[in-house]
Structures are given as structure tokens and as C-alpha cells.
Amino acid sequence: DAKTTQPNSMESNEEEPVHLPCNHSTISGTDYIHWYRQLPSQGPEYVIHGLTSNVNNRMASLAIAEDRKSSTLILHRATLRDAAVYYCILRDNNNDMRFGAGTRLTVKP
Amino acid sequence: EPEVTQTPSHQVTQMGQEVILRCVPISNHLYFYWYRQILGQKVEFLVSFYNNEISEKSEIFDDQFSVERPDGSNFTLKIRSTKLEDSAMYFCASIYRDRDSYEQYFGPGTRLTVT
Numbered sequence: 707d708a709k710t711t712q713p714n715s716m717e718s719n720e721e722e723p724v725h726l727p728c729n730h731s732t733i734s735g736t737d738y739i740h741w742y743r744q745l746p747s748q749g750p751e752y753v754i755h756g757l758t759s760n761v762n763n764r765m766a767s768l769a770i771a772e773d774r775k776s777s778t779l780i781l782h783r784a785t786l787r788d789a790a791v792y793y794c795i796l797r798d799n800n801n802d803m804r805f806g807a808g809t810r811l812t813v814k815p
Numbered sequence: 816e817p818e819v820t821q822t823p824s825h826q827v828t829q830m831g832q833e834v835i836l837r838c839v840p841i842s843n844h845l846y847f848y849w850y851r852q853i854l855g856q857k858v859e860f861l862v863s864f865y866n867n868e869i870s871e872k873s874e875i876f877d878d879q880f881s882v883e884r885p886d887g888s889n890f891t892l893k894i895r896s897t898k899l900e901d902s903a904m905y906f907c908a909s910i911y912r913d914r915d916s917y918e919q920y921f922g923p924g925t926r927l928t929v930t
Binding site: 738740742744748749750751752755793802803804805806807808 | 848850857858859860863871873906908917918919920921922923924
């Protein structure tokens with residue numbers, strides 16, 4: 707399985723942008739990069755995904771390096787409700803999602 | 816907005832007992848999944864299910880586990896003889912079409928406590 711590496715934790719101030727990095731140096735050409743998050747006491751929820759180009763949606767932006775060996779999830783203005791564990795996941799050929807430990811984001815008021 | 820539902824929200828059982836965790840995926844979804852999360856640990860893939868059969872399963876999904884879609888709406892996970900280490904949150908998820916879809920919808924989870 708292609709693996710991802712994320713920092714264990716990050717902190718942000720409310721209303722400020724947050725950049726959550728992910729390294730995936732062994733990514734294959736057909737792997738999509740997915741981001742999910744898990745708010746406290748809830749199931750994971752989809753945030754964004756991409757293949758090669760940068761992506762934007764109402765929740766976040768995804769910046770993908772040109773060589774695809776890393777990506778960054780960008781929350782443009784963090785709110786207290788964005789405090790969660792953020793998972794960077796590669797969809798492999800079997801289509802199973804394998805979660806890593808993720809990055810625990812703390813948002814300070 | 817459609818959502819995945821799971822029942823019960825919390826199940827307490829004694830070691831060695833059988834438990835069935837229930838999930839109702841989103842109605843037009845075709846692929847179904849079970850994951851578990853032991854307290855304080857990462858989310859672990861258990862099994863995927865499509866067209867009334869298992870597509871993939873992890874090493875965790877041994878003979879004690881089984882899944883079933885008994886009717887057109889429910890998707891169940893059965894643990895035949897529970898062990899203490901089966902205590903975890905169990906999440907069901909569904910997706911419309913696997914490779915062409917990108918968003919797995921997760922349920923709120925069932926907390927299983929084995930005593």
C-alpha cells in the first residue's frame with residue numbers, strides 16, 4: 707500500500723489559514739489523494755480529493771506538488787469547529803481506504 | 816441531505832456472545848464498508864462489500880466476522896464470539912460507485928463494549 711506521512715499535531719489560531727502537509731513519496735500514477743477529517747465523537751467525513759491539479763471546494767483547498775509526492779490541505783480561515791483529526795489517504799487499486807494516524811488540529815480562540 | 820445510519824449507538828455485550836451491528840447505507844449506494852476504531856487509535860478498514868459479496872477484507876476480518884445485506888436496505892456486521900479486544904467504535908460507510916466516486920459517507924458509529 708502507498709503510505710502517507712503527516713505531522714501528529716498542529717495548532718492554529720481562529721480565523722487564520724491552516725496548511726496541513728502530507729508526504730506520499732511512493733504514490734502511484736493512478737492514486738487519488740483524499741482528505742477526510744474526524745470531528746470529536748463522530749465518523750470520518752470527506753473533505754476534498756485530487757489527482758494532479760489543485761482543487762478548491764467550499765470546505766478547503768488542496769495543493770498538490772508537481773511530482774505528486776506531497777500535498778497540502780488548506781483551510782482558509784480556521785474556525786473552532788474545524789478542530790479535528792485530518793487524514794490524508796491514497797486510494798489504491800483495490801479501492802480500499804487505509805487511514806493513517808492523521809494530524810490532530812487544535813484551533814485556539 | 817441523505818445519511819448513513821447505524822444502530823445501536825452503543826452495544827454492551829459479554830465476552831463470547833454474538834453481536835450484530837446494523838447499518839442503513841444511503842439508498843442508491845452500491846458499495847458498502849465496515850471500519851473499526853479502537854479508542855485512541857486510527858480508523859482501520861475491515862471489509863468492503865459489493866453486489867452481495869465481499870470485495871476486499873483486511874487481516875482483522877477473520878472467521879469471527881461476517882457481513883450480510885439481508886434485504887435492500889440493511890448492511891450488517893456480525894461478530895460470532897466477541898473478545899475483549901473487539902471493543903471499539905464500528906463505522907459503516909457507503910459510496911455510490913467506487914472508482915468513479917470520491918466521497919465515502921460514514922455513519923455515526925456503534926460503540927461496542929465487550930466485558
